[in-house]
Amino acid sequence: MYLSREEEGIYQGEQGETLRRMMEILVALGDIYGAEKLVPVRSVQIAGVSYKNIGEAGLEWISDLQGKVMVPSILNPAGMDLCRWKEMGIGEEFARKQQQTIEAYRKLGVTIDCTCTPYQIYDGLAAKGDHLAWSESSAVSYANSVIGACTNREGGPSALAAALVGKTALYGYHLDENRLPTHLVEVRADLRGSDYGALGFLVGRIVKDGVPFFRLPGRRPAPDELKALGAAMAASGSVALYYVENVTPKPPGPWRVEEKIGFDRKEIDEVYAKYPGSGADVVALGCPHCSAEELEKIAGLLRGEKVQKELWVCTARKIADLHPHLVAAIEESGAQVFCDTCMVVSPATERFGKMMVNSGKALVYLPGLAGVQAGLGSLEECIDVALGGR
Ligand code: F3S
16 A cells, blocks of 8 residues: 555654554555555544443553544444433443543543434534545444445544544545445335334345445435434445435446345335334333434423333433433433433443334344344334333
8 A cells, every 4th residue: 555755654653653553553454455545534433432342451452542633533322321320220330441431532632422423413524525434334324325425334443543643544435436336225115214224124134235226205314314224224234335316415426236126115014013112121212313303303202291111312412412401301201311322332221121212223233232132113102112102
């Protein structure tokens, strides 16, 4: 891989041991994937934040690094709400380790926003055509597909390396040739809300790491629905980029698909039937993290009633801080709005037997990563279950 004189100097350790190690990671990845050179990134989103996932080895690795990030860099969800962790049932020892992890990132100049939806809280992190180094799979999918920026799905160390160097290796989704559709997906059903998660759940399993191009009838999907679609496909497959005809930015050139697939209402409904919410002891919303619009819908559905089951609502702290009236309206029902964390990366959910969600991504990840069974329903059904309706 070509390195400029300055990059070569960093690689040789002229700017210190941390940058030398970070450059080593970027060059190793570039060599593996055949990158010609490095490219500057506009922003970085770093996974590897929950102490549940990184453990002591990860904490030591981050704490050992020196210097400051070169570009705006923010974090993925942590293992707990950084303020209300006791209410989540998190123990003192875990909380101490999690806070140390956060402090280690803060020392490196990383902004302490722990969210998988950075695009919901900052406008300046990504625009069409920007190169990024983002980690969290649903955020990667949204950045590539809805915003039209370019990012690979970075691991925690490679994202942090990109943040400290300010660059990433130019390969994969940074190149137009890898951004062409591979599958045409014809949907013959009018979808809304969690249907997009169910559709993504089905499509990801088929296209795996392909690039689906959707033809959707009916009304234009809302940003939250695109967020749900991409998140589910990234979990059941490893889709990092998709297109929706007349909705998302267009593919960068002429394309011919390898395969055509179709879905109708019956197949979407079968997902709900196969993963019912019955028997859930908790309901969790906000995978990916809730937008203000979603908080408003939840508050509207709960109005005036008390929950009979635990109801968790996960969002970014900035969203909660900007909309205290929505948080208050939700919590009046007995539900809890947790920030900085989520039902999958927090160890607090491991005490539950079955969780009802409205997210295709959580449906995939909860059993494997949290050891919790999951059922899928619409937002309205989830609220109904939390209120003891069925
Ligand atoms: Fe976000 Fe956690 Fe879901 S990181 S996408 S809420 S699994």
